[in-house]
Amino acid sequence: MNNLIEIENLSVIFDAKGRKVRAIEGVSLTVAARESYGLVGESGSGKSTILRALCGLAPISEGEIRIHGKALAHHGAKAFAARVQMVFQDPYASLHPRHTIDRTLSEPLAIHGIGGSDAKVVRALEDVGLPASFRFRYPHQLSGGQRQRVAIARALMLEPEILLLDEPTSALDASVQAEVLNLLARLREERGLTFLMVSHDLAVIDHMCDRVLVMQHGRAVEELVRDDLAHARMKTDYARSLFEASADRMLDPAGKDSA
Amino acid sequence: MSLLNIENLRVTFATETGPVEAVRGVSFSLGRERLGIVGESGSGKTITGRSVLRLIRPPGRIEADRMEFDGIDLTRATERQMRALRGPRLAMVMQDPKYSLNPVMRVGAQLMEGLLRRDRLGRAEARRRAIEALEAVQIRDPERVMEAWPHELSGGMGQRVMIAMMLIPKPDLLIADEPTSALDVTVQAEVMSILDGLVRERGMGLIFISHDLRLVARFCDRVLVMYRGRIVEELAAGDLLAAKHPYTQGLLNCLPRIGGARAPLPGLDRTGAWANE
Numbered sequence: 001m002n003n004l005i006e007i008e009n010l011s012v013i014f015d016a017k018g019r020k021v022r023a024i025e026g027v028s029l030t031v032a033a034r035e036s037y038g039l040v041g042e043s044g045s046g047k048s049t050i051l052r053a054l055c056g057l058a059p060i061s062e063g064e065i066r067i068h069g070k071a072l073a074h075h076g077a078k079a080f081a082a083r084v085q086m087v088f089q090d091p092y093a094s095l096h097p098r099h100t101i102d103r104t105l106s107e108p109l110a111i112h113g114i115g116g117s118d119a120k121v122v123r124a125l126e127d128v129g130l131p132a133s134f135r136f137r138y139p140h141q142l143s144g145g146q147r148q149r150v151a152i153a154r155a156l157m158l159e160p161e162i163l164l165l166d167e168p169t170s171a172l173d174a175s176v177q178a179e180v181l182n183l184l185a186r187l188r189e190e191r192g193l194t195f196l197m198v199s200h201d202l203a204v205i206d207h208m209c210d211r212v213l214v215m216q217h218g219r220a221v222e223e224l225v226r227d228d229l230a231h232a233r234m235k236t237d238y239a240r241s242l243f244e245a246s247a248d249r250m251l252d253p254a255g256k257d258s259a
Numbered sequence: 260m261s262l263l264n265i266e267n268l269r270v271t272f273a274t275e276t277g278p279v280e281a282v283r284g285v286s287f288s289l290g291r292e293r294l295g296i297v298g299e300s301g302s303g304k305t306i307t308g309r310s311v312l313r314l315i316r317p318p319g320r321i322e323a324d325r326m327e328f329d330g331i332d333l334t335r336a337t338e339r340q341m342r343a344l345r346g347p348r349l350a351m352v353m354q355d356p357k358y359s360l361n362p363v364m365r366v367g368a369q370l371m372e373g374l375l376r377r378d379r380l381g382r383a384e385a386r387r388r389a390i391e392a393l394e395a396v397q398i399r400d401p402e403r404v405m406e407a408w409p410h411e412l413s414g415g416m417g418q419r420v421m422i423a424m425m426l427i428p429k430p431d432l433l434i435a436d437e438p439t440s441a442l443d444v445t446v447q448a449e450v451m452s453i454l455d456g457l458v459r460e461r462g463m464g465l466i467f468i469s470h471d472l473r474l475v476a477r478f479c480d481r482v483l484v485m486y487r488g489r490i491v492e493e494l495a496a497g498d499l500l501a502a503k504h505p506y507t508q509g510l511l512n513c514l515p516r517i518g519g520a521r522a523p524l525p526g527l528d529r530t531g532a533w534a535n536e
């Protein structure tokens with residue numbers, strides 16, 4: 001299998017006031033090209049830290065992360081940015097409040113010396129379903145869902161292969177979440193993107209991902225393929241308890257019986 | 260007898276572009292039960308909750324044909340009377356512990372403040388009661404939490420501290436505004452069962468405000484669905500799946516389900532006549 005992302009025995013250790021905090025301990029996973037892979041767990045389980053280590057925002061204390069078979073350190077910063085981009089959880093905090101949408105979207109192009117930004121910005125807004133009139137607005141003039149669309153458009157400006165999604169819809173209303181998830185699924189289909197997606201909502205992960213890794217206290221607990229998740233065929237107690245507590249199950253009459 | 264009676268509640272905010280009606284004629288009554296209010300952001304659910312405590316600041320204005328709590332007319336009560344009600348009888352757990360706890364006061368001091376000043380208890384007794392309240396919300400090492408600063412607590416701990424604080428005076432009615440939205444699913448279930456127990460043991464009334472239909476369905480007796488400042492549907496929680504209103508149905512359908520189809524999720528259709536009422 002052609003593995004695009006390989007994480008081998010990754011540990012992330014932070015130094016907090018002289019005390020070692022092991023945020024990730026020996027996690028390994030591989031993601032194939034064009035696959036959509038999910039990380040699920042409670043807060044503090046280290047799921048976001050894996051994404052952050054992948055794009056250099058957290059230290060790789062032990063182990064290795066390879067993309068296209070090449071260790072992370074050997075990718076130049078610019079070349080890496082052109083390949084891997086991230087969408088953050090909170091669209092209120094992740095967009096520069098004093099930059100117009102136009103500036104937010106054209107900045108990656110300027111940094112990478114790519115021309116034709118005018119047409120590309122217009123195209124990008126269209127791709128994420130925002131009207132062209134939003135181009136010269138500021139983030140505060142947009143709703144949460146619209147802002148998250150801008151964040152997705154920004155991540156796609158350099159046409160990366162890999163999109164790291166850190167709880168991209170957890171700050172949004174249910175109906176807006178549906179729109180953003182649909183948008184992400186469509187863009188993945190159209191552009192052959194590879195997703196590594198973090199969420200605490202098992203139903204969202206199930207909807208978007210082919211495989212999912214359940215994490216707890218910085219360790220990998222269990223990897224599940226989608227079919228196993230749907231039929232509750234998990235091996236570990238923790239994965240099962242997460243499944244049982246999932247809000248999705250509350251509406252399901254069958255789910256209540258078996259719980 | 261019902262604890263709270265609200266008829267035709269309207270909340271208006273004067274803005275530069277004219278008055279904005281955040282709540283447009285909401286009526287409901289509440290006994291010693293668990294009532295859920297659900298809706299998306301901007302539906303007026305939080306404002307409705309705050310209105311009951313009259314916590315709307317100018318330029319906001321509260322009007323109602325009737326707003327009675329245990330026979331007390333809240334529309335006519337003086338600010339002094341309201342202050343006497345807030346806390347001992349009517350309490351509200353706000354959404355975000357980060358903004359609702361005093362950041363420069365230890366948790367213990369915040370919990371004891373009311374007991375010392377309102378109930379005029381001695382320090383030792385106040386401390387004992389505060390620790391008891393922390394234990395009631397399943398905090399395992401209350402002694403340590405008493406000495407902690409709010410920033411040293413996780414979201415879940417902060418939320419439980421706020422619930423503990425609101426429950427110390429044993430209110431008759433608790434309004435919980437998204438008390439669990441910052442929490443993990445397993446902690447969420449824990450906090451909900453704490454609230455649940457209090458309703459059953461103390462006969463407290465609970466208004467549970469949330470955007471999460473599924474959670475409300477599971478933990479409440481009755482659900483009010485709000486859209487743009489109005490109640491569009493009222494249901495027994497068990498009948499949620501049989502909701503008739505297109506908005507409620509839309510809210511349910513747009514949620515992804517485990518093992519559901521991979522097809523695009525249905526969006527919420529806001530083109531019906533109901534959306535502009």
